Amino acid sequence: QVQLQQWGAGLLKPSETLSLTCAVYGGSFSGFYWSWVRQPPGKGLEWLGEINHSGSSRYNPSLKSRVTISVDTSKNQLSLQMSSVTAADTAVYYCATGPRYYGSVREDYWGQGTLVTVSS
Amino acid sequence: QSALTQPASMSGSPGQSITISCTGTSSDVGGYNYVSWYQQQPGKAPKLIIYDVTKRPSGVSNRFSGSKSGNTASLTISGLQTEDEADYYCNSYTTTSTWVFGGGTELTVL
Numbered sequence: 001q002v003q004l005q006q007w008g009a010g011l012l013k014p015s016e017t018l019s020l021t022c023a024v025y026g027g028s029f030s031g032f033y034w035s036w037v038r039q040p041p042g043k044g045l046e047w048l049g050e051i052n053h054s055g056s057s058r059y060n061p062s063l064k065s066r067v068t069i070s071v072d073t074s075k076n077q078l079s080l081q082m083s084s085v086t087a088a089d090t091a092v093y094y095c096a097t098g099p100r101y102y103g104s105v106r107e108d109y110w111g112q113g114t115l116v117t118v119s120s
Numbered sequence: 121q122s123a124l125t126q127p128a129s130m131s132g133s134p135g136q137s138i139t140i141s142c143t144g145t146s147s148d149v150g151g152y153n154y155v156s157w158y159q160q161q162p163g164k165a166p167k168l169i170i171y172d173v174t175k176r177p178s179g180v181s182n183r184f185s186g187s188k189s190g191n192t193a194s195l196t197i198s199g200l201q202t203e204d205e206a207d208y209y210c211n212s213y214t215t216t217s218t219w220v221f222g223g224g225t226e227l228t229v230l
Contacts, residue, residue: 044123044224045158045166045209058218061121094165099156099211099219108168108177
């Protein structure tokens with residue numbers, strides 16, 4: 001059973017850089033595409049970007065200039081960095097498998113979510 | 121990219137069937153059979169219930185079904201149960217090789 005555990009700073013000041021890490025346990029890191037998704041309080045889901053084990057990544061065009069997703073295959077981890085944060089970036093951030101997937105059957109796993117608050 | 125359009129809220133009674141729509145364009149929903157649906161309970165991470173328009177992941181009830189016509193995808197929940205009360209989100213692949221979510225639908229089971 002695949003488990004995702006994520007961590008990172010929960011309180012940032014405007015203009016700082018958000019940094020989150022997601023560790024993958026119990027499964028094949030190279031067998032999935034990995035995404036970061038966020039959800040502002042009381043609002044809907046927003047896809048931030050995706051990456052595979054070889055580092056091939058794609059980003060939400062509206063955030064592309066501020067978001068970087070990377071992988072460390074030696075640790076089975078993926079990371080999210082978002083620069084120049086503002087209050088509008090306050091949200092629960094999730095790492096997850098998919099939506100892109102390998103093979104014919106999709107498996108769905110999510111991290112526990114990390115609330116990141118941006119406030120001066 | 122613009123979010124896909126979903127009704128903000130819907131309601132139904134136990135035992136009824138309900139269909140949630142997700143409208144996009146030919147550049148996303150209409151162009152690919154890569155529409156997913158997620159269920160999110162309060163305070164929890166989303167859970168995948170439909171992928172590739174019609175496929176159900178292992179363990180998901182067959183009361184959930186998906187379909188698509190043109191630029192609109194639909195999620196149908198049959199035999200509504202109180203435990204189905206949740207937020208539902210659609211998600212689609214786009215022509216820019218990225219993904220976009222719908223705004224979400226809050227489902228109330230009365």
